[in-house]
Amino acid sequence: MTQRGHVGIAGAGLVGRILAFSLLRRGWRVTLFDRDRLDGRESCGMAGAGMLAPFAELEHAEPIVNHLGLEGLHLWPQILSACKKPVFFQQEGSLMVAEPKDRPDLARIHRRVLAKIEDAQDVIAVDSHAMRHLEPNLCGRFGAGLYFPSEGQLEGWELFPALMHEILDRGARWHTCTEVRHLGAHRIETQDGAHEFDWVMDCRGLGARPDLKRLRGVRGELIAVEAPDVRLTRPIRLIQPRFPVYVVPRPDSIYLIGATVIESDSLAPLSVRGGLELLAAAYHLDPGFATARICNVSIHCRPAFPDNVPRVLHRPGLIRLNGLYRHGFLATPAIVADVLAHLAGALDDIQFPELWHRESE
Ligand SMILES: Cc1cc2nc3c(=O)[nH]c(=O)nc-3n(C[C@H](O)[C@H](O)[C@H](O)COP(=O)(O)OP(=O)(O)OC[C@H]3O[C@@H](n4cnc5c(N)ncnc54)[C@H](O)[C@@H]3O)c2cc1C
Structure with a gap:
């Protein structure tokens, strides 16, 4: 597989893990930073119920949540079948x-x-x-x-360790117990110093609030x-x-x-x-x-975010994935698929362009 470049991921919760695993499968080098330990106990994803409910959620959610969730129901079996450790999933x-x-x-x-x-x-x-x-x-x-x-569901408590093993087995570096103090295009700063990347992915969830005031x-x-x-x-x-x-x-x-x-x-x-x-x-x-x-x-x-719809904020060298609200399990696979298309320059393959917002530099 061709080596594509090096991605630094700030935040190894639900979004960060799914993204890291997907990037590694496509030949990217990945380095993760998280203030938590490998088990991710402190992340929102570990609290989640793991429901994949693109219809029941429509009582309050926007129709895009339905579209993201339908794509998620299609993508989850592929993600889980690429994991060596079993993860309970049912539809x-x-x-x-x-x-x-x-x-x-x-x-x-x-x-x-x-x-x-x-x-x-x-x-x-x-x-x-x-x-x-x-x-x-x-x-x-x-x-x-x-x-x-x-509709379906999966077991988050099994998903987190399963993704952790895949990410480490595929050669990623993982800086645990490491606070990200600042990040920007191509650069993540921690207590250990600055790290340079081809791309930085901000997956800090609520931890990104210093940079995302409306979160x-x-x-x-x-x-x-x-x-x-x-x-x-x-x-x-x-x-x-x-x-x-x-x-x-x-x-x-x-x-x-x-x-x-x-x-x-x-x-x-x-x-x-x-x-x-x-x-x-x-x-x-x-x-x-x-x-x-x-x-x-x-x-x-x-x-x-105020409308409870996720966003992908981007500029050259930096992508932020955030605002997953009640829909992290449901929506992340589809959003990550679009991020992979963006990195590959296949912009026509992006399925949910309405989630993408250009960030000023
Ligand atoms: C009770 C509950 C039930 C839910 N049920 C469902 C459900 O059934 N279905 C569904 O689809 N969704 C559900 N969700 C929503 C889902 O859990 C979230 O949307 C999802 O976890 C958000 O993922 P995230 O990666 O953005 O955040 P997180 O999972 O919180 O990950 C963020 C990571 O960033 C790290 N971090 C933050 N700041 C820093 C920093 N400065 N330096 C280093 N590391 C940092 C954190 O330690 C964390 O590991 C539920 C949520 C809750 C609370």
Whole structure:
């Protein structure tokens, strides 16, 4: 494979890892810098639920999120099949359910999603018969819902180490516990000095705020439980008055219950209100959660621009990928594919040019 050049990546969280892996596969040399350790425990990506939900998210998201997510569903199996370590991935669809009193909200969401998509078959209204087939344990209490048959999910806690191994195996340098103090075109400065590259990629998420003044944090709280008495096979969203709560099944009877959406960049511990609302909703969804054991609480702040749409800010020698908000897993593969096309000079191959903004020098 031809050697293409050297890329310095600031931030080895979700976006930085996917980008590093993709660059290495195409023959680029890569050096990563992150203030965290190799496991990436402190990154927003490790808090994420890993849902690939380009339709269910349309209740609030712009149609571009749907397009990015559909491309992501296409690209993820290719990315994961190139990893030696297995990463749980499934595409069994997802369900949105509501109690009878909240059904008008479900109908409103249905109309809203339909208005933003081309194929009405991507969201299906289900009755109790279909619900019994999809999630037998829910059909007694939730006799109707919306089914998004093409949606998927992956296991972030497996993805992070799998990408780490691939990145190191493919010869990247990785400066851990290294604070990036300043970066610009071709140059990253850390406590160890300055490093020169053909390209610099800024993937610092919320850590890029000194350079991206419009970036904000949107706090999310998520509880992982081990629930052997619960039998759910796909992500379920419970529509209720304050905010929808989702339950995402993972292997070994682990369920993620999330997530609050709070306009704050605080990383303070889980609030009583947040914990009560999440756990009460999960218990309401399936009383089997009563015997569950809490095994992890994740708190992080999603990096978001004012419109909650991601951006690629670029100038010669520097590209910034940021503002992934609730959609880092969903959208990053498609955005990274466009970055690879840009680096290769194949500008006509860029699928999402509306995300690209030229940065003044
Ligand atoms: C509770 C919750 C649930 C979510 N669920 C989903 C979901 O189901 N599906 C989905 O698609 N998305 C989801 N997300 C969103 C997703 O996790 C984010 O969009 C994504 O993690 C953002 O990736 P990032 O790489 O930009 O940031 P991060 O993953 O935070 O990575 C940034 C990295 O930069 C490093 N860094 C920052 N500043 C510096 C510096 N100065 N020097 C060195 N290193 C630095 C950090 O240490 C970090 O490793 C969820 C988020 C939350 C909080």
